[in-house]
Amino acid sequence: MSELGLKKYSYLYAGLDCVKNVSADASAILLSGEDDEGLKVLSRIVAARLCGISDKQAFDEHADIIVYPRSLDEKKSKTKSGGEKSKRYAISVDDIKEILDSLYLTPFELKNKAYIIENAESMSEICQNKLLKSLEEPPPRVCFILCSSGKLLPTVESRCNKIELPPFDIAVVERELGKFHKVGAAVTLAAQASRGNLGTAERILADASFADTYAAAKKLLLLSNGSKMFAHAAAVYEKLSRDKVDGLLGVVEYLLNDIARYCIGVDTVFDSKDIAEISGGYTPQSAALAAEAVREAKKHNAANCMPQAVMDTLILKIMEVKAQCRK
Numbered sequence: 001m002s003e004l005g006l007k008k009y010s011y012l013y014a015g016l017d018c019v020k021n022v023s024a025d026a027s028a029i030l031l032s033g034e035d036d037e038g039l040k041v042l043s044r045i046v047a048a049r050l051c052g053i054s055d056k057q058a059f060d061e062h063a064d065i066i067v068y069p070r071s072l073d074e075k076k077s078k079t080k081s082g083g084e085k086s087k088r089y090a091i092s093v094d095d096i097k098e099i100l101d102s103l104y105l106t107p108f109e110l111k112n113k114a115y116i117i118e119n120a121e122s123m124s125e126i127c128q129n130k131l132l133k134s135l136e137e138p139p140p141r142v143c144f145i146l147c148s149s150g151k152l153l154p155t156v157e158s159r160c161n162k163i164e165l166p167p168f169d170i171a172v173v174e175r176e177l178g179k180f181h182k183v184g185a186a187v188t189l190a191a192q193a194s195r196g197n198l199g200t201a202e203r204i205l206a207d208a209s210f211a212d213t214y215a216a217a218k219k220l221l222l223l224s225n226g227s228k229m230f231a232h233a234a235a236v237y238e239k240l241s242r243d244k245v246d247g248l249l250g251v252v253e254y255l256l257n258d259i260a261r262y263c264i265g266v267d268t269v270f271d272s273k274d275i276a277e278i279s280g281g282y283t284p285q286s287a288a289l290a291a292e293a294v295r296e297a298k299k300h301n302a303a304n305c306m307p308q309a310v311m312d313t314l315i316l317k318i319m320e321v322k323a324q325c326r327k
Contacts (some may be wrong), residue, residue, distance in 0.1 A: 006041045009176060009198055010149055013042045014055045018163050021157040022049045026161050028144045030152070033165030036119070037199030039147040042165055043116045044199045050143050051313060052111030064110040066102075068095050084127035090122035096130045104139050112141045121150030135159040167196025175199055189214060192270045193254060213244070220226050221259075221278045224318045237311045246298065247305040249314075253294040260287035286325035293317040 014017070019042065022029070029046060031039050037213055042071055046142075050056035068289045099115055107113040117123075123131075135144055136159045145161060146152070168176075174191035176198065182189050186205060193214070203308035206212045216236050223233040237245060255278065258268040262275045263284040282290075297314040 005202060006037045006198055008180060008311070010041055010045065010058070010290075011054070012168070012172075012176065012198075013038065013165075014045050016042075016166070018166065019046055019049075022046055022163075023161075024051065026143060027138045028160040029164060030148060030157060030160035030162045031198075032148050032162065034149055034167070034195065035165060035197035035199040036147070036149050038165055039149065039190045040118060042163075043118070043145045043147050046145055047143075047295050048112040050112055050114050050145075051107075063108040064113040065277070066099075066113070067120070068099065068115065072093070084167055090119065090124075091117060091122050093127055093130070096123075096127045100130070100134060103134060103142055105279070111142055114143050114145055114281070116145045116147065118147045120146040120148040120152060123152070125153060127157050132156065132159065159235060162235055163318075168198065170194070170196060171199060172196075173198060173201050181205055186211065193251065195254070195269075207247075211248075213247050214251055217248055217255055218274060218278050220248070220252060220315070221255055221318075222280075223323070225281055226319060230315060232317070233315050234308075234312065236309060238241055240305075240311075242301060242307045244310060245301055248295055248311075249298045249301065253291050253298075256287050256291040256294060256296060260284050260291070262293065263287060280296045281322050287320045289321040289325070290318045293321070 005035045022282045029047065029050075031042055033039055044058040044065070045055055048055055050060070052066060053062070105113075120198070131144075132155060135156065136305075138144065144160075146156075154272050170191050173194050173196060174188060175186045177191055189211065190201045190204040193204055207213075220236050222234055223229045223236070237248060240248065255270065255275070258270050258275045261268050262272065262279050263282060279287075293314055299311050300310045
């Protein structure tokens with residue numbers, strides 16, 4: 001997805017209660033949430049309000065609204081197979097030095113000067129510490145907007161006014177997707193799997209194989225039902241790449257969370273018929289424990305453990321917690 005792929009939904013972000021009363025006097029704001037793309041859009045709106053321009057002007061080029069990392073986001077890295085993939089660049093020490101060297105330059109055209117730092121959680125401790133003093137006592141007419149989908153140093157977070165990007169209602173996501181995509185099963189599934197994040201929903205729609213991943217995740221949970229079924233479960237993922245396993249694990253986690261909801265009589269996010277089909281043998285506790293095992297598996301997969309070994313361990317763990325919770 002392009003850097004501002006959600007700009008078409010900017011009116012939704014502009015109307016959020018969390019940013020209605022952004023103070024023009026704020027010197028450091030931390031925008032947090034799961035949706036990186038949503039945070040980028042929200043940061044432009046907040047910057048516009050801090051700099052005294054309209055929301056409609058938020059996505060124009062302004063010399064006084066400066067985004068980091070700079071043009072690095074547009075670079076590509078070659079995959080082993082010779083293809084290209086987008087690389088998510090971290091904020092570097094050189095970026096921080098550039099920011100600090102320009103802090104005392106007077107704004108060129110706007111009321112204030114805003115520094116937007118995307119992927120702020122990617123900053124090393126050295127970078128975060130170098131930024132501390134400026135966050136606490138920036139020069140007049142300077143403000144910082146940090147976008148983070150993870151944790152920052154407590155000392156950094158304590159110096160910022162915090163704004164959390166909430167997920168949208170699933171029905172809202174489906175309605176909004178329908179304005180830009182052909183309404184149908186794909187849009188419904190993307191909305192359900194998005195957890196209320198428009199960026200996630202758009203990525204799912206761009207992934208032609210997501211419906212297959214969803215079907216594989218359902219099949220995997222259906223087969224995770226005793227040692228005699230292990231070979232059948234393993235056949236679902238035995239030839240998947242690390243990236244495909246990561247996507248599969250994400251959907252499995254969502255489905256397990258829905259199984260826990262189904263077991264206690266709460267409305268599910270995904271189609272309740274799908275959840276009823278795969279919920280056999282689960283209790284709320286075993287579904288929650290299995291979801292925790294999936295999160296651990298995702299860490300191992302990201303740490304370059306063999307994907308098939310990660311999945312083997314996970315399936316055995318799911319079978320184990322189901323058996324233990326049935327006793």
